[in-house]
Amino acid sequence: AVSKIVRAKFGAVALACGVLGSSALTSPRPLAHGLLARARTPMTARVFDRLFSGGGAATLPTTFRALADASDAPSWDELKARLLKTPTGARLAVEDEARMRGGGPPHRASKLRLFGKQESDVRITFYRDSAAWCPYCQKVWLQLEEKQIPYAVELINMRSYGDKPAEFLRRVPSGLLPAIELDGKLMTDSMAIMQTIENAFPEAPPMLPTDEVGFSKANALLRLERVLFSDWCSLTFRSGLSAQPGFETTLDRVNEALGEAEGPWFLGGKMPSLVDLQYVSHIERMCASVPYWKGLPLRVHSSAGEPVRWPNIEKWLAAFEARPCYVASKSDWYTHIKDIPPQYGPGQRAGSYTKYEASIDGRDGSWTLPLPPLSVSPYPADQLQPGWEPLEAGATHEAAWRLLSNHGAIGKFMLRGAGTPGQKQFGAELADPYATPATGAVEADVDLLLRHVVGWLIDALPTPKDAPFAQALAAGQSQGRAALGVCAAYLRDRVGVPRDMTYPAARQVRAHLNWAIAKLEA
Numbered sequence: 385a386v387s388k389i390v391r392a393k394f395g396a397v398a399l400a401c402g403v404l405g406s407s408a409l410t411s412p413r414p415l416a417h418g419l420l421a422r423a424r425t426p427m428t429a430r431v432f433d434r435l436f437s438g439g440g441a442a443t444l445p446t447t448f449r450a451l452a453d454a455s456d457a458p459s460w461d462e463l464k465a466r467l468l469k470t471p472t473g474a475r476l477a478v479e480d481e482a483r484m485r486g487g488g489p490p491h492r493a494s495k496l497r498l499f500g501k502q503e504s505d506v507r508i509t510f511y512r513d514s515a516a517w518c519p520y521c522q523k524v525w526l527q528l529e530e531k532q533i534p535y536a537v538e539l540i541n542m543r544s545y546g547d548k549p550a551e552f553l554r555r556v557p558s559g560l561l562p563a564i565e566l567d568g569k570l571m572t573d574s575m576a577i578m579q580t581i582e583n584a585f586p587e588a589p590p591m592l593p594t595d596e597v598g599f600s601k602a603n604a605l606l607r608l609e610r611v612l613f614s615d616w617c618s619l620t621f622r623s624g625l626s627a628q629p630g631f632e633t634t635l636d637r638v639n640e641a642l643g644e645a646e647g648p649w650f651l652g653g654k655m656p657s658l659v660d661l662q663y664v665s666h667i668e669r670m671c672a673s674v675p676y677w678k679g680l681p682l683r684v685h686s687s688a689g690e691p692v693r694w695p696n697i698e699k700w701l702a703a704f705e706a707r708p709c710y711v712a713s714k715s716d717w718y719t720h721i722k723d724i725p726p727q728y729g730p731g732q733r734a735g736s737y738t739k740y741e742a743s744i745d746g747r748d749g750s751w752t753l754p755l756p757p758l759s760v761s762p763y764p765a766d767q768l769q770p771g772w773e774p775l776e777a778g779a780t781h782e783a784a785w786r787l788l789s790n791h792g793a794i795g796k797f798m799l800r801g802a803g804t805p806g807q808k809q810f811g812a813e814l815a816d817p818y819a820t821p822a823t824g825a826v827e828a829d830v831d832l833l834l835r836h837v838v839g840w841l842i843d844a845l846p847t848p849k850d851a852p853f854a855q856a857l858a859a860g861q862s863q864g865r866a867a868l869g870v871c872a873a874y875l876r877d878r879v880g881v882p883r884d885m886t887y888p889a890a891r892q893v894r895a896h897l898n899w900a901i902a903k904l905e906a
Contacts (some may be wrong), residue, residue: 385701457835457852466842472778476785490529490712492516492882495539499532504665508535511552511563513542516883517723519665520574522713526661527578529709531588538675543883544811544887578658592659593651605641605650605659610640613666620673623732628680635682635694638663642696648703653771656704665702667697672717673724675740675768679729685759685770705796716770717744719880726812732887740764751876751894754846758888779888784841787834787893794875795830796821801874802867822867829868832856837896848896854903870903872897 443471458466467473482488486498496503510528512521540561542551548559556563560572566584571577582592593599608631617635618627645652650659662818668681675681683698684690704710721744725731742748743765750763758766758773768870775782787794799821806818840848857865876897879890 396757440820457832458839460788460791460835463784463835463838464844467781467784467788467838470778470781472840473785475778476782480789486756488532490709492712495537496527496535497537497548498534501534503534506534507567507584508533508537509538509565510535511538511556511561511565512832513561514539514883515542515545515715515723515880517542517544517719517727518561519669523574524562524564524581525713526656526664526709527581527591527658529712530591530655530661530707531581531585533581533585533588542727545815546810546817557641575662578661583656589655591656591661593657594625598651602651602657602659606662608634608637608641609659609663612663616666616670617672617728620670620677620731621729623734625678625734628678628735631674632680635697639694641666641694642700646702648696650700656707660700660704664701664710667701668714669724671701671718671768672715672720672744673731675737675764676717676721676744677733677741679735679737679740681737681740681764681768683768683770685761685767702771711771711775711886712882714771714882716772716881716890717765718746718890719780719883721745722812726810726815742767744768746894746898751891751898753895753899755847755891755895769887775886776888779886780841780844780892782885783889783892783896784838786889787838787841791834791838792833795827795834797832797878798830798871798875799823799827801871822871826864826867826871829864830871833868833872833900837893837900839890840896840899848899849897850903853900857903857906865904869901872901872904876901 385740432565440842466644470814479488479491483491483494486494486496486503487500488494490497496506508528512518512525516522538552541548542561543559553559555570556572558572562574562577563570565571565582566580571580577591582590583828593602612631615627615631619631620698633800642650644646647653648657651657656664663896671682681690682694683692683701684751705714721731739748743750743763746765748763748765750761750765756762758770758776763768798817800816802822804820806816806820810816836848836850836853840850843849876894878883879893881887881890883894884890
């Protein structure tokens with residue numbers, strides 16, 4: 385069997401991580417969900433090429449003995465009809481339609497935001513990264529949303545996961561993101577952009593103080609933010625723990641500064657200022673990276689029963705998590721662990737990090753059905769990132785909608801897992817936008833698998849009713865099962881937040897794909 389051949393020759397398959405439908409992410413070490421749990425690497429690509437193909441795109445056998453078995457899985461039209469009868473499915477359909485006209489709630493996929501105004505009122509074109517990885521883009525995005533300034537969006541790849549469009553490079557030769565075009569003038573650098581927006585739209589709610597005392601305080605806080613950023617880099621990207629005391633001391637200073645103002649924000653008031661936006665995008669990434677690489681959790685859910693070390697920072701983050709525009713821009717910790725190294729360099733492991741690493745990577749059961757509610761989850765991956773609970777109720781249906789709405793492209797993307805890697809590689813080690821997807825019977829198998837997974841998500845049961853799926857597998861070829869398992873893992877490891885869906889929905893997709901992978905391996 386292919387599974388035995390690959391296991392005997394190569395052992396665990398290295399993790400391939402990325403963002404659904406687009407780029408791939410880096411992993412510093414292999415993970416172990418079994419053979420099929422890790423998606424394609426250049427090494428396994430060569431294995432599959434030898435086993436399944438004489439060259440070019442891999443042409444693979446079918447997992448299911450006959451595609452007549454597909455009658456046991458609903459059609460895409462039937463699945464959509466079922467999903468639209470659910471409150472979440474109906475809501476997301478309305479929101480997606482409104483988004484096309486510049487309306488609806490904030491969302492990563494929005495290309496136009498009008499806030500009730502006309503398209504002729506748009507003065508800004510905002511160039512930001514396609515995968516929602518960039519912390520500097522996030523700051524500008526939040527400012528535009530908080531001030532409700534009409535803007536258009538152009539999504540541009542970061543160099544770490546894809547090529548930038550030639551037209552963008554012609555206009556911005558440096559390729560830097562974020563960039564804006566305001567009244568025909570292009571500019572880069574997030575802080576300069578944010579200050580320019582403040583000056584250009586005085587009628588919008590101000591996000592910087594205008595008095596001398598307030599402005600001086602803002603500048604002092606911004607200098608402290610740079611100290612915090614530097615201390616984080618010294619701790620996270622250098623070996624050992626010698627920088628940890630300095631990092632914690634600076635966090636104490638930040639916590640104290642937040643306690644000096646009325647309310648949760650650095651400068652007081654009813655809404656965040658540019659100071660808050662400058663801090664939040666990197667503190668968000670600190671909350672993911674420091675426990676993963678250094679074993680130091682910065683925040684923990686109340687269900688963990690642990691004391692809150694920095695209570696004012698916790699209140700501040702909770703205030704952000706009550707704002708829809710921040711939730712729309714926020715990543716989960718798994719996505720950040722994969723998007724940080726291509727931008728900043730590899731994190732260096734030290735301290736008591738292993739349980740956090742295993743949990744964020746989904747190796748401790750946190751990606752296994754049945755999933756516990758986030759509010760009582762025993763898994764550090766869930767406890768480390770509170771604030772997602774309000775979105776949990778419709779998570780399975782959100783996940784189903786996101787898969788169903790783009791199922792054709794997602795199926796083709798999954799086929800890269802058993803296909804041929806592209807010749808051009810990127811900074812995110814396994815980013816592979818030029819991969820050649822596998823072809824043959826596996827194409828229909830992938831479509832059938834996706835329909836089963838979407839059906840399970842719509843059912844929203846603790847564990848799926850999967851008898852038809854298991855029966856089809858029992859009649860299939862083991863070679864096809866191996867190929868389909870790699871395709872399923874390729875997708876599972878590339879579900880990104882917020883690019884593809886929220887964290888509660890992403891954990892459902894990852895766990896349901898793991899359920900299917902376990903059946904494929906059985």
